[in-house]
Amino acid sequence: MGKTFEKPEALSDAHTHYCPGCTHGIIHRLVAEVIDELGVRKRTVGIAPVGCAVLAYNYFTCDFQEAAHGRAPAMATGIKRVRPDLIVFTYQGDGDLASIGMGEIIHAANRGEKFVTIFVNNAVYGMTGGQMAPTTMPGQRTTTSPAGRNVEEVGMPIKVANLLAALQTPAYITRQSVLKPKHIIQAKKAIKKAFTYQIEKKCFSLVEVISTCPTNWGLTPVESIKWAEETLLPYYELGELKTPE
Amino acid sequence: MQKEVMFAGFGGQGILFSAKILAHAAMEEGYEVMWIPSYGPEMRGGTAYCMVIISEKHIGSPIVKNPMHLVAMNRPSLEKFAPVVKPEGIVLINSTLIPVRSGRSDVDELVIPVNDIAIKVGSLKSANIVALSSFVARSKLVKMETLRHCVEEEFSKKTKLIPLNMKAMEEGEKAVVNLKE
Amino acid sequence: MRKVLMKGNEAIGEAAIRAGCLNYFAYPITPQSEVAEYLSHRMPEVGGVFLQGESEVAVGYMIFGASGCGERVFTTSSSPGISLMSEAISYIASAQCPAVFVNIIRGGPGLGGILPSQGDYFQATKGGGHGDYRLLVMAPASVQEAVEMVMEAFPLAEKYRNPVMILGDGLIGQMMEPVEFPEHLSSKPTNKDDWATTGMDTRKSDKPNVVKTLFLDAKVLNNLNLTLKAKYDRMKKEEVRYEPYNIDSDYKVLIVSYGTMSRVCKTAVDNLKEEGFEVGMIRPQTLFPFPETAINEAAGKKSCKTVVSIEMSMGQMVEDVERSVLGKRPVEWYGKCGGEVPTPEEVMEVLREFGK
Incomplete structure (x- = not known):
């Protein structure tokens, strides 16, 4: 009998540092499976953000660069422009991409840079310890919004995928989640589509992935999934926002 | 000996360009040269000036307090720079636009109706070349032949303008010869 | 060519x-x-x-x-x-x-x-x-x-x-x-x-290369x-590079100057030489590494009374000049900034003053 389940080649043997119940592990695996299935591991360069996924290069078995906070799309641009033959993806969180790195992601998307961005949105800064993010929900308590996000003061959470989908340059923009098995299957399809577009030199792709952060939300992993479904999904609607065709 | 020429006028009068042609010609004749533009807010429509330094040996300072010669295409330029020209230097005055004179008795004042000549030649735009030609005819910093060759080379991407500017060269030179007579 | x-x-x-x-x-x-x-x-x-x-x-x-x-x-x-x-x-x-x-x-x-x-x-x-x-x-x-x-x-x-x-x-x-x-x-x-x-394909390797700047372990970071x-x-x-100028003369003043400013200084040195006033100059071509030894040695020349850093700033390189001269001679500064480059005449006047 053959193996029914094994670790993708694009993932290393290292144990991740992610908290129990964190969904980064799932998303890493989906990216790795796609890289394996498309056979591009040996010409892929990943870009790690600043945030929980900063150590992503320990978990993937392809070349990696590590960016400063928010600058991954600019680095990816540099790589892709001088080595268009490489397959490049950035892996960024919401503080990294939607706050400090908003300028870089908008301009990279608008130039139609041919790389993939995996945007993990869990509505909070993780690595720095649960501060408010641009994607934090109204009323959501964080270490820097102890009374809950006050939208009168700091505005509404940013729907990054919708924002980027408004650009006129052709792109693949989609919002997925990894909260339920059926979501995970969909998310993988989207990631594969994004990498395929890159291989075909077609367009920039962003896959926003609604995710959880039990530690900083102060919930158990199961409660986290429930909270995400009830609070995040109604606001951050899943689906394809833009395709290049 | 080092010679400095200050070209000055309105932005749009082709000051930087005619200065470049002189620097180019001097380089062709084996001199060390330097072309130093004024750059900045005045580039956008105000006064433009540009210094060309020509020397037989290595050029030191790009900053020159007292240039040897001045080519003044408008009145503010003449008023600003005539007082600092070295004695015995040439002060070319575009008399079409400048009703006054340098007020200096120790310089070689060269009064040429540059714009009138340019219009006669066929285009006001050639005024910078008329002035350059007159200046070189008088100063003999480079040979007229070298200058003509460099004008041609500088217009190599707009060849249809070459005949006009050759005519401007000719008339600019003639104006100086006529003065002497 | x-x-x-x-x-x-x-x-x-x-x-x-x-x-x-x-x-x-x-x-x-x-x-x-x-x-x-x-x-x-x-x-x-x-x-x-x-x-x-x-x-x-x-x-x-x-x-x-x-x-x-x-x-x-x-x-x-x-x-x-x-x-x-x-x-x-x-x-x-x-x-x-x-x-x-x-x-x-x-x-x-x-x-x-x-x-x-x-x-x-x-x-x-x-x-x-x-x-x-x-x-x-x-x-x-x-x-x-x-x-x-x-x-x-x-x-x-x-x-x-x-x-x-x-x-x-x-x-x-x-x-x-x-x-x-x-x-x-x-x-x-x-x-x-x-x-x-x-x-990895292009270098026929199985080992990923990682370009990174995060080193959380104190020892590892110290080693980096x-x-x-x-x-x-x-x-x-x-990699130290510099150009000495008029350094064989018995200069009274030693200039340290670089870039555009050094060209103005060269003209000042030439003009002063005609007046019979010798000034030497070291022009750093690399600012890091800085020509410390050359400046130290040049400052130590018997005829040299003063070292002056001439720069288009309010006294930045002068700190490196002081560090190089190591107290052998007084170190002075002259400069201007804002966009106006000092003329050779201004530099000459300053040098005459320092040479007194």
């Missing part, structure tokens, strides 16, 4: 191409935008990459990404733009990637002005970005020298896997001088397969800093 009359900024762009650098990312800023304008048509002609980034911040990381792939890459900017790139420069130095940055300095601080200045000496030689790193800093005094330094900068950046900065000023960028381009550089980046993210320090120490041994 025939000499061509070229503007400093354009010559810098052309020199990079002839050094085999076909990748340029930049953001416009006066007084160096002509580099971008020139390369926007030249790079496509030679099959190179030209990209105008959305900000100097982004450009810094485009440079980082490209250099992390082991490709020759450079950018040009001016003071405020270099401040924005300084974050990336710190990262590039930490990740030990080679890259070339050209700073055509304008007056500061803040928006300052757009005229020539040397006010970024500290920024270039002492940091700019955070952390313990150094740039190899070269300061041209002519368009010809700018071309030569740009062409040397790439192999030096690769030799040390460290960013190199060409520190010019607005005048070097804006003026035209005859230029003779050296032969095209034939060298190619070497050893990049050992560290760069070239893609020791490695960097060893490189900077090696630069101090191998």
Whole structure:
């Protein structure tokens, strides 16, 4: 009998540092499976953000660069422009991409840079310890919004995928989640589509992935999934926002 | 000996360009040269000036307090720079636009109706070349032949303008010869 | 090769191409935008990459990404733009990637002005970005020298896997001088397969390369800093460059001056010599490493009474001059900034005063 389940080649043997119940592990695996299935591991360069996924290069078995906070799309641009033959993806969180790195992601998307961005949105800064993010929900308590996000003061959470989908340059923009098995299957399809577009030199792709952060939300992993479904999904609607065709 | 020429006028009068042609010609004749533009807010429509330094040996300072010669295409330029020209230097005055004179008795004042000549030649735009030609005819910093060759080379991407500017060269030179007579 | 009359900024762009650098990312800023304008048509002609980034911040990381792939890459900017790139420069130095940055300095601080200045000496030689790193800093005094330094900068950046900065000023960028381009550089980046993210396929390797700057373990980070320090120490041994001027005379005053300012000083030295007043000069061509020994020795000459640092800033390089002279002679400073370059006459007057 053959193996029914094994670790993708694009993932290393290292144990991740992610908290129990964190969904980064799932998303890493989906990216790795796609890289394996498309056979591009040996010409892929990943870009790690600043945030929980900063150590992503320990978990993937392809070349990696590590960016400063928010600058991954600019680095990816540099790589892709001088080595268009490489397959490049950035892996960024919401503080990294939607706050400090908003300028870089908008301009990279608008130039139609041919790389993939995996945007993990869990509505909070993780690595720095649960501060408010641009994607934090109204009323959501964080270490820097102890009374809950006050939208009168700091505005509404940013729907990054919708924002980027408004650009006129052709792109693949989609919002997925990894909260339920059926979501995970969909998310993988989207990631594969994004990498395929890159291989075909077609367009920039962003896959926003609604995710959880039990530690900083102060919930158990199961409660986290429930909270995400009830609070995040109604606001951050899943689906394809833009395709290049 | 080092010679400095200050070209000055309105932005749009082709000051930087005619200065470049002189620097180019001097380089062709084996001199060390330097072309130093004024750059900045005045580039956008105000006064433009540009210094060309020509020397037989290595050029030191790009900053020159007292240039040897001045080519003044408008009145503010003449008023600003005539007082600092070295004695015995040439002060070319575009008399079409400048009703006054340098007020200096120790310089070689060269009064040429540059714009009138340019219009006669066929285009006001050639005024910078008329002035350059007159200046070189008088100063003999480079040979007229070298200058003509460099004008041609500088217009190599707009060849249809070459005949006009050759005519401007000719008339600019003639104006100086006529003065002497 | 025939000499061509070229503007400093354009010559810098052309020199990079002839050094085999076909990748340029930049953001416009006066007084160096002509580099971008020139390369926007030249790079496509030679099959190179030209990209105008959305900000100097982004450009810094485009440079980082490209250099992390082991490709020759450079950018040009001016003071405020270099401040924005300084974050990336710190990262590039930490990740030990080679890259070339050209700073055509304008007056500061803040928006300052757009005229020539040397006010970024500290920024270039002492940091700019955070952390313990150094740039190899070269300061041209002519368009010809700018071309030569740009062409040397790439192999030096690769030799040390460290960013190199060409520190010019607005005048070097804006003026035209005859230029003779050296032969095209034939060298190619070497050893990049050992560290760069070239893609495992292209280097037939099973080991991923990681370009990174996060070292959470104190010992590991200390070791990285020791490695960097060893490189900077090696630069101090191998890369110091300077030009002595009138140094065989019995000079009473020794000038230390670089870039455009040093040319004004040269004229002052020549004119004073005619008056029978001897002044010697050391012109640092590298600002880091700094020609400490040469200055120390020149200051020690018996005839020398005073050393004076002449710079288009309010006394930045003078600190390195003091550090080099080690108290052997009094060290003075003269300078101006804001865009007005001191004239030879002003410098002569200052020197006469110091020579009394």
